[in-house]
Amino acid sequence: MNIFVLNAGSSSLKYRLYRMEDHMVLAEGGCERIGIDGRIKYKNHAGFSVREDVSFPDHETAFRKVLAYLTEGDGAVISDLSEINAIGHRVVHGGVRLVHPTRITPDIIREVEDNRDFAPLHSMAQAGVMRLCLKLFPASTFEVVVFDTGFHQTMPPEAYMFGLPYHYYKDYGIRRYGFHGISHSYVSERAAKLLDRDINGIKMVSCHLGNGSSICAIDGGKSVDCSMGFGPVDGIIMGTRSGQVDPTALFYIAKKENLTVDQLSDMISKHSGVLGLSGISSDDRDIEDAMLHGNKQAALTRRIQCYQIRKYIGSYAFIMGRLDVILFTAGLGENSASLREAALQGMENYGVQLDTEKNKATIRGKEGDISKDGSPVRILVIPTNEELKIALDTVKLVENR
Ligand code: AMP
Numbered sequence: 001m002n003i004f005v006l007n008a009g010s011s012s013l014k015y016r017l018y019r020m021e022d023h024m025v026l027a028e029g030g031c032e033r034i035g036i037d038g039r040i041k042y043k044n045h046a047g048f049s050v051r052e053d054v055s056f057p058d059h060e061t062a063f064r065k066v067l068a069y070l071t072e073g074d075g076a077v078i079s080d081l082s083e084i085n086a087i088g089h090r091v092v093h094g095g096v097r098l099v100h101p102t103r104i105t106p107d108i109i110r111e112v113e114d115n116r117d118f119a120p121l122h123s124m125a126q127a128g129v130m131r132l133c134l135k136l137f138p139a140s141t142f143e144v145v146v147f148d149t150g151f152h153q154t155m156p157p158e159a160y161m162f163g164l165p166y167h168y169y170k171d172y173g174i175r176r177y178g179f180h181g182i183s184h185s186y187v188s189e190r191a192a193k194l195l196d197r198d199i200n201g202i203k204m205v206s207c208h209l210g211n212g213s214s215i216c217a218i219d220g221g222k223s224v225d226c227s228m229g230f231g232p233v234d235g236i237i238m239g240t241r242s243g244q245v246d247p248t249a250l251f252y253i254a255k256k257e258n259l260t261v262d263q264l265s266d267m268i269s270k271h272s273g274v275l276g277l278s279g280i281s282s283d284d285r286d287i288e289d290a291m292l293h294g295n296k297q298a299a300l301t302r303r304i305q306c307y308q309i310r311k312y313i314g315s316y317a318f319i320m321g322r323l324d325v326i327l328f329t330a331g332l333g334e335n336s337a338s339l340r341e342a343a344l345q346g347m348e349n350y351g352v353q354l355d356t357e358k359n360k361a362t363i364r365g366k367e368g369d370i371s372k373d374g375s376p377v378r379i380l381v382i383p384t385n386e387e388l389k390i391a392l393d394t395v396k397l398v399e400n401r
Pocket of ligand 1: 209210211212239282283284285330331332335336
């Protein structure tokens, strides 16, 4: 069975075509700068690889180009679109009602559009690509949508409610939604497999540390809290996002500098976090490099990062009443052994015992247990694979139709 996974952003479209019998990636790539100028990357399993500048006025032009690469020319991997059995779409925000992976119908697409205020940059592009697929693919192609917020819908109200007047929740759906759900659910399932344990009996804290970062408490395979909130800025500091900030500080800044809501939003989303604190870069590799050269601002940024990760792990262990596993994933979580070591320092008495040699050796896409033999809390690094998770969820729906 061939499954096509699509992940549309406001000006981008990532894609991956899987042969599910052996999880082989037949082709993958992405279109960027849609609506600006346009670039496409395409590569297939046989080593064909191309990067081309093209004019992409909209997602439809970009998508048609992807389909052309898949079916025509030297890099083609299928001869006809009917060889794609099903399509799995990633949608960032499902709101309150859209939770589980769902077969796409015009009503579902409308609901994604109705949720657009929750994720203005993504929702309309994602709904547009879903409509496009209904138009371009044969009616027999099964289409599924998987929601990044869906995994967190198991959070109890005490975790997702804010201390605001209740009617904002009732009227506008103001609450914690949590993000990176596809990633957290993938790595937690993978962890249970690696440990050869039933996921229902495991209490985990999953740290998805990338350009965007979130930490999630997972009890028995279900999300019970997440550091990201109503939007993807809450929680710990990220590449350019501030993480949690006392809102009164923002009101103060807005008044002092006469900022509009949009300018304030821009400041906490694009100019804060690792970039804003260090004044160097949003990329952790640059921070590590600067630290090695004695840059104090970089060292402070790293200390804040580690402190916040530790604080979330500790508080989530307490709310779950026990901690069995800590997971690290995403760009930083998978690659930065020094961050993992620094973040877990001082937690030995709570049973978090890192094997520093195993830790150093577990980078660049390697999966592994980096805890000491006998450590009461297992510490795992698991490369995330959101596309594969979407493909697997899609297969489940195809098989149960
Ligand atoms: P992601 O959003 O998951 O793609 O993660 C991207 C981020 O991961 C980058 O901005 C870097 O901060 C970080 N990252 C990627 N590779 C490395 C590496 N080898 N060492 C340290 N950090 C890395």
